[in-house]
Amino acid sequence: xxxxxxxxxxLAAAVFLIAVAGFSGAARAxxxxxxxxxRPGFVAGLCGGAGPMAQAIAGGLESLAAASPEDVTWMxxxxxxxxxxxxxxxxPGGLILTAGAATDAVTGATVSPPGSPRTPVLNLRSRGAxxxxxxxxxxxxxxxxxxxxxxxxxxxxxxxxxxxxxxxxATDLAATTAExxxxxxxxxxxxxxxxxxxxxLAAIAGLAAEPNRRTLLRLETLREDPAYGTDTAFRDxxxxxxxxxxxWVKLSSVLSVAYNGISYASILFIAxxxxxxxFGLMGVINLAQGEFIMLGAYTAFMVQEGVxxxxxxxxxxxxxxxxxxxxxxxxxLGILVEATIVRHLYRRPLMTLLATWAVxxxxxxxxxxxxxxxxxxxxxxxxxxxGFTLVGDFIVTYNRLFAIVFAAAVLALAWFVLQRTGLGLxxxxxxxxxxxxxxxxxxxxxVDRLAFGLGSGLAGLAGLALAPIYNVNxxxxxxxxxxxxxxxxxxxxxxxxxxxxxxxGIGQINVMIEPLYGAVAAKVIVLLLIxxxxxxxxxxxxxxxxxxx
Amino acid sequence: xxxxxxxxxxxxxxxxxxxxxxxxxxxRTVTALxxxxxxxxxxxxxxxxxxxxxxxxxLVNLVGQLAAFALLALALDLIWGFxxxxxxxxxxxxxxxxxxxxxxxxxxxxxxxxxxxxxxxFMGWSEFPAFWWGLESFPYALLLVVLVSGTVAFLxxxxxxxxxxxxxxxxxxxxxxxxxxxxxxxxxxxxxxxxNGMTGFSVIFGFPVxxxxxxxxxxAASLAVLLTALxxxxxxxxxxxxxxxxxxxxxxxxxxxxxxxxxxxxxxxxCLSAVLAAVAGMLxxxxxxxxxxxxxxPELSIxxxxxxxxxxxxxxxxxxxxxIFVNALKFWLATRAPELWPFILSGxxxxxxxxLPNGFxxxxxxxxxxxxxxxxxRTLESLRRTLLRERGA
Numbered sequence: 001x002x003x004x005x006x007x008x009x010x011l012a013a014a015v016f017l018i019a020v021a022g023f024s025g026a027a028r029a030x031x032x033x034x035x036x037x038x039r040p041g042f043v044a045g046l047c048g049g050a051g052p053m054a055q056a057i058a059g060g061l062e063s064l065a066a067a068s069p070e071d072v073t074w075m076x077x078x079x080x081x082x083x084x085x086x087x088x089x090x091x092p093g094g095l096i097l098t099a100g101a102a103t104d105a106v107t108g109a110t111v112s113p114p115g116s117p118r119t120p121v122l123n124l125r126s127r128g129a130x131x132x133x134x135x136x137x138x139x140x141x142x143x144x145x146x147x148x149x150x151x152x153x154x155x156x157x158x159x160x161x162x163x164x165x166x167x168x169x170a171t172d173l174a175a176t177t178a179e180x181x182x183x184x185x186x187x188x189x190x191x192x193x194x195x196x197x198x199x200x201l202a203a204i205a206g207l208a209a210e211p212n213r214r215t216l217l218r219l220e221t222l223r224e225d226p227a228y229g230t231d232t233a234f235r236d237x238x239x240x241x242x243x244x245x246x247x248w249v250k251l252s253s254v255l256s257v258a259y260n261g262i263s264y265a266s267i268l269f270i271a272x273x274x275x276x277x278x279f280g281l282m283g284v285i286n287l288a289q290g291e292f293i294m295l296g297a298y299t300a301f302m303v304q305e306g307v308x309x310x311x312x313x314x315x316x317x318x319x320x321x322x323x324x325x326x327x328x329x330x331x332x333l334g335i336l337v338e339a340t341i342v343r344h345l346y347r348r349p350l351m352t353l354l355a356t357w358a359v360x361x362x363x364x365x366x367x368x369x370x371x372x373x374x375x376x377x378x379x380x381x382x383x384x385x386x387g388f389t390l391v392g393d394f395i396v397t398y399n400r401l402f403a404i405v406f407a408a409a410v411l412a413l414a415w416f417v418l419q420r421t422g423l424g425l426x427x428x429x430x431x432x433x434x435x436x437x438x439x440x441x442x443x444x445x446x447v448d449r450l451a452f453g454l455g456s457g458l459a460g461l462a463g464l465a466l467a468p469i470y471n472v473n474x475x476x477x478x479x480x481x482x483x484x485x486x487x488x489x490x491x492x493x494x495x496x497x498x499x500x501x502x503x504x505g506i507g508q509i510n511v512m513i514e515p516l517y518g519a520v521a522a523k524v525i526v527l528l529l530i531x532x533x534x535x536x537x538x539x540x541x542x543x544x545x546x547x548x549x
Numbered sequence: 550x551x552x553x554x555x556x557x558x559x560x561x562x563x564x565x566x567x568x569x570x571x572x573x574x575x576x577r578t579v580t581a582l583x584x585x586x587x588x589x590x591x592x593x594x595x596x597x598x599x600x601x602x603x604x605x606x607x608l609v610n611l612v613g614q615l616a617a618f619a620l621l622a623l624a625l626d627l628i629w630g631f632x633x634x635x636x637x638x639x640x641x642x643x644x645x646x647x648x649x650x651x652x653x654x655x656x657x658x659x660x661x662x663x664x665x666x667x668x669x670x671f672m673g674w675s676e677f678p679a680f681w682w683g684l685e686s687f688p689y690a691l692l693l694v695v696l697v698s699g700t701v702a703f704l705x706x707x708x709x710x711x712x713x714x715x716x717x718x719x720x721x722x723x724x725x726x727x728x729x730x731x732x733x734x735x736x737x738x739x740x741x742x743x744x745n746g747m748t749g750f751s752v753i754f755g756f757p758v759x760x761x762x763x764x765x766x767x768x769a770a771s772l773a774v775l776l777t778a779l780x781x782x783x784x785x786x787x788x789x790x791x792x793x794x795x796x797x798x799x800x801x802x803x804x805x806x807x808x809x810x811x812x813x814x815x816x817x818x819x820c821l822s823a824v825l826a827a828v829a830g831m832l833x834x835x836x837x838x839x840x841x842x843x844x845x846x847p848e849l850s851i852x853x854x855x856x857x858x859x860x861x862x863x864x865x866x867x868x869x870x871x872x873i874f875v876n877a878l879k880f881w882l883a884t885r886a887p888e889l890w891p892f893i894l895s896g897x898x899x900x901x902x903x904x905l906p907n908g909f910x911x912x913x914x915x916x917x918x919x920x921x922x923x924x925x926x927r928t929l930e931s932l933r934r935t936l937l938r939e940r941g942a
């Protein structure tokens with residue numbers, strides 16, 4: 001159980017990795033301890049032709065773990081000079097030539113340039129080794145972030161040529177946690193092909209501890225390793241690690257599909273909820289609902305601009321500040337539309353479709369004339385950017401999380417209003433039996449008006465939720481309206497539960513089909529599925545009780 | 550005609566204004582107008598299009614487009630006004646006709662001039678997709694228009710009407726259907742030209758596109774088809790079949806109880822309406838010279854219902870007049886004040902929906918109803934009318 005639990009934290013895995021790397025590094029360090037850097041020997045090796053040069057470079061890399069900071073800096077200078085072809089070989093030690101002056105490579109003393117110095121030649125093989133050494137030196141000595149990044153990138157090409165001890169030391173010196181993780185990962189990769197079997201096994205375990213697609217791929221290449229065929233312990237470890245991490249990778253892909261589906265569903269849900277309230281009550285589809293969503297986003301924009309000019313410090317919280325404004329503005333607008341147009345049409349639902357379409361046309365063009373057709377520029381608050389990795393490749397992105405949390409809050413609000421307030425009781429009563437409700441003295445007309453306002457306000461909140469994650473322009477509402485209809489029609493007449501389940505279902509199916517056939521085809525298939533479903537159950541998932549009309 | 554054969558769907562006409570707008574005389578007037586237009590185009594066609602007599606080729610073409618729209622509105626009126634089923638997806642059938650017409654024109658153009666259509670060059674195809682086979686023949690294209698639109702309508706209508714999907718649900722589903730079709734057509738790999746659509750028609754029946762004679766011919770054809778449809782539907786809707794359709798609209802359960810199979814009744818009107826809409830699309834596309842998925846946008850399909858609602862549901866003349874009025878206004882404003890058009894259209898819709906429940910064709914009756922209220926009180930007739938209107942939707 002413990003084993004399973006500590007996988008869940010990325011941090012725990014990272015700590016484990018570092019521990020593995022540190023352990024193997026410490027084990028190696030004991031063997032090569034105390035060898036203070038032999039400066040003349042190193043320079044002589046560099047000057048001694050291809051063989052001694054390779055040896056010197058490898059030796060230098062080995063000795064880095066134990067070398068003193070001064071030695072590291074000195075070696076960095078020499079290797080840089082070698083790479084820049086500024087090192088000259090003279091007897092007894094080399095020389096570094098810089099702009100006419102010459103320095104003794106070993107002692108650093110200024111000397112007079114000799115007559116005919118020889119430049120050591122870097123062949124293709126040693127060039128790679130020199131690059132590795134240079135990168136390792138940079139990691140150990142430089143504080144300059146871009147050059148450290150370059151060094152890491154260089155090391156990741158041939159991590160197996162670098163001794164684990166060097167990685168251990170670099171991990172200690174890492175400037176940021178991201179860098180520490182990168183170095184730790186490199187050391188694990190290096191350890192995978194190390195000749196030391198316990199270190200290899202520890203590295204495999206380390207990889208399996210942080211399962212994602214990349215590590216799984218890396219583990220799978222180990223099956224081609226010669227040791228896989230000969231060493232049973234190795235084979236068992238590799239197989240166990242692959243089985244283990246492929247489980248987590250599968251789980252994480254299932255989780256991310258579910259997560260994407262839920263976040264899509266929550267946007268659908270908020271968009272459709274207001275529609276469902278209105279449809280349930282009056283049997284009227286409000287074709288202007290998409291435009292109320294759009295107006296909600298525009299109101300949020302106005303609030304953002306207001307906050308920017310009044311209290312710039314609060315700009316990060318404008319979305320929260322905007323909630324009451326957006327709700328009130330769109331709700332009042334909804335009440336206005338109801339009072340002037342819709343109330344005359346309750347007995348002619350199909351004419352309401354046309355009338356509300358006219359309203360939507362009017363609103364779109366009003367906004368277009370006032371604000372223009374460009375997308376609005378929204379500030380993206382910190383809580384809707386970025387994300388964190390939960391398990392495997394499953395990244396919890398904050399913008400989707402925001403949509404989900406917001407939808408849950410709206411659901412709670414709507415549920416509270418409909419189940420726990422007098423207005424809600426009236427709305428439910430009128431929905432169930434309008435005539436009877438009227439007979440017992442419920443002011444059905446006023447309930448209609450307030451419910452229309454509630455539905456419009458909820459649509460406005462949908463616009464608010466979409467503002468930071470969607471293109472906000474006069475036409476944005478039309479993109480939602482058809483899918484919102486389908487949610488409402490699929491859910492059945494105006495129950496919150498039906499709307500919720502319908503949006504979750506549509507969201508999940510959509511996200512599941514999307515990787516197979518693409519976004520457009522997913523939408524097409526989902527809509528066709530719903531159309532087919534309606535034929536089978538014309539009143540949706542949760543039909544209102546009573547006889548069919 | 551006598552009072553017994555009032556326009557289908559309309560109630561016995563009351564005297565005065567009614568006759569002028571929606572009553573018996575309305576039908577005759579509109580028919581006469583269409584026929585006169587057709588005759589003028591046929592007789593003076595070449596001269597008209599030539600310009601000296603004042604009617605520019607642009608206007609002749611406009612008349613043709615309006616006729617195609619009027620036919621489309623007639624198709625929707627048939628199913629909405631007479632059978633009481635609102636479709637917000639009639640653009641689907643219009644586009645089926647349009648796409649097949651465009652395919653025929655491109656194939657025909659290829660056969661005559663050997664020019665490969667733009668969209669195929671764009672996709673890098675060297676051959677027409679398999680389903681374009683035979684489309685260079687006009688009779689086959691016409692047959693295909695009828696078959697495809699009829700089949701699509703039959704399949705969709707059969708499942709829907711059988712499970713008694715109706716009212717708002719049906720309207721929403723039809724809109725979803727046309728939206729699905731639009732999404733599909735926006736893809737470039739379906740072989741229908743993708744989001745750019747199809748254009749670049751060069752010849753029609755061997756005549757070069759853009760010539761004055763062809764413009765006149767297409768307009769005359771559109772007017773002729775409109776006239777035929779108008780007379781044919783009039784005949785159909787005043788007969789026994791039309792009365793059954795109306796009965797089904799007003800009380801389907803009672804009709805079923807009497808032993809009529811309303812499923813097949815509704816289905817036949819639905820398919821007829823779809824085929825008419827497809828024919829309208831077939832006439833429309835050669836006149837505008839382009840087709841793209843925007844024809845399938847849900848907005849256009851709603852607009853068709855708006856034409857009918859403004860002109861008058863349940864009156865054949867209402868649909869024709871509504872389509873011509875709204876579209877002529879749109880064309881007129883398109884150059885003068887395009888930004889004003891949406892405001893005017895939305896205002897018009899709200900006004901008509903609130904004040905004239907059955908559109909302009911009912912204007913006279915509404916006015917006399919006001920008179921009824923003030924003076925003679927409610928007659929049994931006006932009560933019945935109110936009931937019907939409220940139930941009919």
